[in-house]
Every structure is written in structure tokens, then in C-alpha cells.
Amino acid sequence: MEKKESLDLYKEMVIIRRLEERAAELYQLGKIGGFLHLYIGQEAISAGISSVRQPQDRLITAYRDHGWAISAGIDPKAVMAELLGKVDGCSKGRGGSMHMADTELNFWGGHAIVGAHIPLAAGLALGDVYQGNDDAVTICMFGDGSTNIGFFHEGLNLSKVWNLPVLWVCENNQYGMGTTVDRASAVSEIRQKAEGYGMANERIEGMDVMAVRQEVARVLEKIRKEGGPYLLEIMTYRYRGHSMGDPERYRDKAEVKKWEEEDPIGIYRKYLIENKIATAKGLDELDDEALQIVDEAEKFAEASPNPDKSTLFENIYVEPTPVEYRGYALEHESEEQ
Amino acid sequence: MTRMTMREAISKALWEEMERDERVFIQGEEVGVWGGTYAVTKGFYDHFGEKRVRDTPIAEAAIVGSAIGAAMTGLRPVAELMTINFAFVAMDHIVNEAAKLHYMFGGQFTLPLVIRAVSGGGRQLGATHSQSPDVIFAHFPGLKVVSPGTPADAKGLLKSAIRSEDPVLFIENATLYQMKGEVPDDEDYLEPLGKSKVQREGDDVTIVAYSKMVPAALKAADMLAEDGINAEVVDLRSLRPLDMDPVIASFKRTNRAVIVEEGWRSYGVGAEVSARIYELAFDYVDAPVKRVAQAEVPLPYNAELEQLALPQTEDIYHAAKEVLNG
Known part of the structure; x- marks a missing residue:
């Protein structure tokens, strides 16, 4: 990896961390509504995978998607604006925290129903195979919790039956909401579930971005060469609750602290210094730059307007289609005119 | 053709x-x-x-x-x-x-x-x-x-x-x-989505139906014709978006309507269409709108019981007579 690329990777992880910390603050202030699921602690996975994902590789993930949005290349400004529900958000303020996407970047969302995007991923890969995009792999991310729902099994089975080029990646952060993997899953190693579909699989560690990068690059290459699906289970840990409304009664602080010592940003920082790719001072400067980017993103999002009320019914359909009912107030308004 | x-x-x-x-x-x-x-x-x-x-x-x-x-x-x-x-x-x-x-x-x-x-x-x-x-x-x-x-x-x-x-x-x-x-044989023969269609013209009563209830409604209209009643049959064809224009145009002439669906009545197509008739053409209502639908029971296997629960042509005929007498 070039030096610049190594440093960009570091900065990207710090931006994700700082942006989400800021999002948590804005959530407490009531500026972000709905649910907010933070990715803090898992950044090495989105950063590592995205650094080896090729432009033709489609990416799709679940609702813990801010890190993925940034790693996919969405401007932090558009991410923050989406969190605030503003018109300049990557989904024009219609999606919110759980529904970020940018098709130009081959990032297909941000999906909030647990496991529902897994069959969609099989379809994305089918689209590439059908259209002769032989070099493309669909990367589908999901949590450990989603491997217990039927969609997962239907999607994996189909991908194997049709030999679709999908890299299935389970981000095993060890809790489905507040329930540990062993209390929710019949097998404690998620990768074993791939065995039932005769699918190649592996479990790797996910706190070291360089390791994630290396392993995923190898598996992507294998899929590109040999075709067919592959399941990768990546062990990680989320430092924050499932969402902002999580009282975290299910784990003790010592456990969180132990994992925080394995902090992916800390590990990578150490690596960069030890290998003389960067100095502590240089990295501190990158930290400042990241913070500045987050400050600017916040400012941008605050300044971005709410979507115009006249656009409420935009994009329900592609083709011009009558709205069946505009709600009492709007119907009343148009009657008066 | x-x-x-x-x-x-x-x-x-x-x-x-x-x-x-x-x-x-x-x-x-x-x-x-x-x-x-x-x-x-x-x-x-x-x-x-x-x-x-x-x-x-x-x-x-x-x-x-x-x-x-x-x-x-x-x-x-x-x-x-x-x-x-x-x-x-x-x-x-x-x-x-x-x-x-x-x-x-x-x-x-x-x-x-x-x-x-x-x-x-x-x-x-x-x-x-x-x-x-x-x-x-x-x-x-x-x-x-x-x-x-x-x-x-x-x-x-x-x-x-x-x-x-x-x-x-x-x-x-x-x-x-x-x-x-x-x-039509034409390879570009297209019918528009979201457009209802009058399948039979008439001035006495409006029968609104879709899918299997369209041929049933047309048969009922034949039976009504024998009694000297001209029923208009409007085929919804699309449930969403729902095109009420031909229904309302018809209703404004007939002032009476029967809505037919094969499914259950509660919260159904009949409920929606009749509500919209009242909203859009209340001044034209001469009789309460009638709904014909499936009896509200999980359909039984037995053929006789099953047919008893499903809406029949005769039901549409009788409902039309009822709104005309109402």
C-alpha cells in the first residue's frame, strides 16, 4: 500500500469515529430522530473491506451503515445531512440513519429489516452474472443476529444453487441487540452455517484493519477466479449500545473496556508508527483534520434546508402516478385554492 | 385480433x-x-x-x-x-x-x-x-x-x-x-396501468368489479337486461392506483351502485370504492351502495360449502335489484 493510501485509511477510520460521536451528541440534542445505531469499534471492517473493494463490486449492508457510507466514499457532509433529515442528505432526507446509499459509488444501502437485504444481494449478483459483468463480486454485510432469520438461509441457499459471486460477510459483534450469539444461534461460530450450503467459509479477526484488508483481498480474488459464493465471519465488537436507546444491562463495563483496548484505530495507529509509515505527530494532525471534516459536515448539515413540503410525494413511483390521498391538511388546502 | x-x-x-x-x-x-x-x-x-x-x-x-x-x-x-x-x-x-x-x-x-x-x-x-x-x-x-x-x-x-x-x-x-x-395481435398493444374501463354500458345501475367478478358482473347484467334493466359494468383493472373517474361518471348517471369482489368484504375493495363514491358523488346517491363479497369464513374444502361462501352471479343480480328498489 502506498503511504498516502495508508494514511487515508487511518483518517477514514477517525472520521467515522468522530462523526458518530458527534451524531450521538446531536441525537441527545434531539437534532437526529428515529433510531441511531453506532458502528464505533467496528471501523476496521468497513475501512478494510472498502480499501480492497473494486469499483465494479456492489456493496450492500444492514442498518448500522454510517461507517459503510463513509468508507464507500459518500461525503461526510451528505451522511450528516441525511442524519439530520435534510435535503442534501444522500437519500434526500427520506431515509435517515438506516437508509444511506449512493448507487454511483455502487453502494446499495443501508437496509433496516433484519436480513431482508440478503436475498437482494443474491439478486444484485445475479444482475452482474446475467449482464456478463464477470469481474464483479457483490459484497453483502450483515450482523450475527440476522443469521437466525429465514431470509439469510434462503439467500445463501440460492447463491450456492445459482453459483453467484457473493462475498457474504457476517460482522459478528457478539450481540443481536442485547442477546449474545450463543443465546440466539444454534451454533456459536456463524461460519458453520455456510457448511449447510456446501459453501466455503472462514472466521477471521476484525479489529486489525491491515489483517481485514489482506484476508478480504484474498477471498475476493478467489471469488473472482473461481466464482461462487463465500462466507466470511469477521469477529468484532461494538463499543456502544445496539442503538441510542439501549440501557446495556446485558454486558458489564469490564468486557467493553477489554475490547476498547483492542481499539481498531489504536491498533492501526501503532502499526503505522512502528512501521515508520507515520509519526505520532503526523497522525495527530490527521486526527485534527478528521475532526475538522466532521465540524464542517455538521455545519453543512445544519445549514442544509429541510426538503420542501411540495416534494412530499416525489419518488413514490418513477412514472407519473396519481397520489390516492394527500392527507387531510393538504387535501383541505387544495380544496380552498 | x-x-x-x-x-x-x-x-x-x-x-x-x-x-x-x-x-x-x-x-x-x-x-x-x-x-x-x-x-x-x-x-x-x-x-x-x-x-x-x-x-x-x-x-x-x-x-x-x-x-x-x-x-x-x-x-x-x-x-x-x-x-x-x-x-x-x-x-x-x-x-x-x-x-x-x-x-x-x-x-x-x-x-x-x-x-x-x-x-x-x-x-x-x-x-x-x-x-x-x-x-x-x-x-x-x-x-x-x-x-x-x-x-x-x-x-x-x-x-x-x-x-x-x-x-x-x-x-x-x-x-x-x-x-x-x-x-389484439399487435406486439405493442398496451393497456394503461391505473385506468378503469367500462366493459358494458348502461344507465340504470353501476356494477363495479375486477378480475373474476367482471365476467360474473357481465352475466348478471345480461340477467338484468331480461328484466329491462340496463346495468353499466365498470372494471377497475388496477387496485392501485385506483381510477375512480369511470365509476363516478357512471354513478352520476345511474345514482345506484353495486361493488363486487371475490375476497372478504371487511376493509375491502367495496369498502374503498363505496367510500369514495360517497366522498365524490354524495349528492347523486339515490340508494345505499351495496357490496357483494365472499362470506367471511376461511374457505372450506367441501365444494358445496365453498360455493356457498363465494360470491355468485345471482348475488350480483339480486343486489342490483335491491339498490334499484331502494
Whole structure:
């Protein structure tokens, strides 16, 4: 990896961390509504995978998607604006925290129903195979919790039956909401579930971005060469609750602290210094730059307007289609005119 | 024009669209080697091959979910659900993905997708395989729901559905597959989605129906004609968007209406259409609108009991007489 690329990777992880910390603050202030699921602690996975994902590789993930949005290349400004529900958000303020996407970047969302995007991923890969995009792999991310729902099994089975080029990646952060993997899953190693579909699989560690990068690059290459699906289970840990409304009664602080010592940003920082790719001072400067980017993103999002009320019914359909009912107030308004 | 069955009309629409556009493909249970459980795709597998006529596992979430994914990449899948009763297994993908992704991501994804499904009872298949839950799917903005009542409309509407940029649930009725009618040969014969159509003109009473209840309503209109009553039959054809214009235009002349549906009455098509009549044409109401629908019971296997529960032509006839006397 070039030096610049190594440093960009570091900065990207710090931006994700700082942006989400800021999002948590804005959530407490009531500026972000709905649910907010933070990715803090898992950044090495989105950063590592995205650094080896090729432009033709489609990416799709679940609702813990801010890190993925940034790693996919969405401007932090558009991410923050989406969190605030503003018109300049990557989904024009219609999606919110759980529904970020940018098709130009081959990032297909941000999906909030647990496991529902897994069959969609099989379809994305089918689209590439059908259209002769032989070099493309669909990367589908999901949590450990989603491997217990039927969609997962239907999607994996189909991908194997049709030999679709999908890299299935389970981000095993060890809790489905507040329930540990062993209390929710019949097998404690998620990768074993791939065995039932005769699918190649592996479990790797996910706190070291360089390791994630290396392993995923190898598996992507294998899929590109040999075709067919592959399941990768990546062990990680989320430092924050499932969402902002999580009282975290299910784990003790010592456990969180132990994992925080394995902090992916800390590990990578150490690596960069030890290998003389960067100095502590240089990295501190990158930290400042990241913070500045987050400050600017916040400012941008605050300044971005709410979507115009006249656009409420935009994009329900592609083709011009009558709205069946505009709600009492709007119907009343148009009657008066 | 060629006289053909509704099955042939649907099959022809699919065939022509697949010939016309490489991006169109079919997937579902037994659509390929078997030739379709209702023989709609007979001969397709040999002609178009396994890439475009895709047999799937019996896994409806995978069938609809992967069709959505493929549509997101620019393909135009036609996903077949053997019956609409199995759509419940794929409900999340129909409701939470197909109907919402375009809006929820600010218009970034388009889903030019058709889901075909067979609805209706009357074939002694028991309660789980005999439902007409069409209206449930029409509840969701973002989805279009279409259900033809004649072979010509079946061809024209299905072709429009396949060419549509939006997700369309195309509901067929198994007991109509043998229904014959004149069908235009034109390969670009399209019927518009979201447009109701007057299937028979008359000035005395308006009968509103769709799908299998259209031929039933037309028969009832024949019976009424023998009594000197001219019934107008309006075929909704689309449940979403629902086009009330021909219904209201008719009602303003007849001042009386019967709404017919094969499914259950509560919260149904009749409820929606009659409410809209009251909202849009209250001053024209001469008698309370009548609804004819399925008795509210899980359909029994026994043929006699099953027919007792299903709406019949005679029911429509009597309901029309009742609104005229009201």
C-alpha cells in the first residue's frame, strides 16, 4: 500500500469515529430522530473491506451503515445531512440513519429489516452474472443476529444453487441487540452455517484493519477466479449500545473496556508508527483534520434546508402516478385554492 | 385480433416481451423445465433457455428478494409466485422493499419488477390456497396492483407492467385461465396501468368489479337486461392506483351502485370504492351502495360449502335489484 493510501485509511477510520460521536451528541440534542445505531469499534471492517473493494463490486449492508457510507466514499457532509433529515442528505432526507446509499459509488444501502437485504444481494449478483459483468463480486454485510432469520438461509441457499459471486460477510459483534450469539444461534461460530450450503467459509479477526484488508483481498480474488459464493465471519465488537436507546444491562463495563483496548484505530495507529509509515505527530494532525471534516459536515448539515413540503410525494413511483390521498391538511388546502 | 384463452394471452404477453427485451427474464417455482404449474410458461425454457427462464427453490423471499436485487441492477425480472397465498412468505420483500426502496433512498433505485401471482378460490384447495387477499397489497403506496378480467386486458396490462419502471403486482385468477376472448395481435398493444374501463354500458345501475367478478358482473347484467334493466359494468383493472373517474361518471348517471369482489368484504375493495363514491358523488346517491363479497369464513374444502361462501352471479343480480328498489 502506498503511504498516502495508508494514511487515508487511518483518517477514514477517525472520521467515522468522530462523526458518530458527534451524531450521538446531536441525537441527545434531539437534532437526529428515529433510531441511531453506532458502528464505533467496528471501523476496521468497513475501512478494510472498502480499501480492497473494486469499483465494479456492489456493496450492500444492514442498518448500522454510517461507517459503510463513509468508507464507500459518500461525503461526510451528505451522511450528516441525511442524519439530520435534510435535503442534501444522500437519500434526500427520506431515509435517515438506516437508509444511506449512493448507487454511483455502487453502494446499495443501508437496509433496516433484519436480513431482508440478503436475498437482494443474491439478486444484485445475479444482475452482474446475467449482464456478463464477470469481474464483479457483490459484497453483502450483515450482523450475527440476522443469521437466525429465514431470509439469510434462503439467500445463501440460492447463491450456492445459482453459483453467484457473493462475498457474504457476517460482522459478528457478539450481540443481536442485547442477546449474545450463543443465546440466539444454534451454533456459536456463524461460519458453520455456510457448511449447510456446501459453501466455503472462514472466521477471521476484525479489529486489525491491515489483517481485514489482506484476508478480504484474498477471498475476493478467489471469488473472482473461481466464482461462487463465500462466507466470511469477521469477529468484532461494538463499543456502544445496539442503538441510542439501549440501557446495556446485558454486558458489564469490564468486557467493553477489554475490547476498547483492542481499539481498531489504536491498533492501526501503532502499526503505522512502528512501521515508520507515520509519526505520532503526523497522525495527530490527521486526527485534527478528521475532526475538522466532521465540524464542517455538521455545519453543512445544519445549514442544509429541510426538503420542501411540495416534494412530499416525489419518488413514490418513477412514472407519473396519481397520489390516492394527500392527507387531510393538504387535501383541505387544495380544496380552498 | 385472435380469439384465445386468458392463459394464452398472458403467455403471449410474456413471450413477446422476452423477445423484445433481453433484460426481461422469468423466475419462480417450476416456471422452467415443468413449464409453469398453470402451464403459462410452457415452451419458454426450450426457447429462451435456463438463463432467462429460471427455476427457483420453493423459497418465496428468495424469489421476490433476488428479483428486487436484479431489478436494481437494471434488469426487468418477472417473478412468479405460484399462488398469491405464498406472497405472505415474501410479504416483507413486497411491502418493505419493493414498495419502498425507490422513495426511501430519494429515488436512487428503480425497481422495474413484475410479480405475477394467482388469486381466487373455487377449486377445493382448502383455506390456505384459496384466498383473494388482493386488496392487502393495494394498501401500500409504492406498489402498483393490477388484475385483469378479460384476455385482452390480460395481454395489454401485463405488457405495460413489464415495461413499467415501477414494481407491479400482477394478479391472475386461476378459474379465468380458460376464459376466451378476442385479443389484439399487435406486439405493442398496451393497456394503461391505473385506468378503469367500462366493459358494458348502461344507465340504470353501476356494477363495479375486477378480475373474476367482471365476467360474473357481465352475466348478471345480461340477467338484468331480461328484466329491462340496463346495468353499466365498470372494471377497475388496477387496485392501485385506483381510477375512480369511470365509476363516478357512471354513478352520476345511474345514482345506484353495486361493488363486487371475490375476497372478504371487511376493509375491502367495496369498502374503498363505496367510500369514495360517497366522498365524490354524495349528492347523486339515490340508494345505499351495496357490496357483494365472499362470506367471511376461511374457505372450506367441501365444494358445496365453498360455493356457498363465494360470491355468485345471482348475488350480483339480486343486489342490483335491491339498490334499484331502494
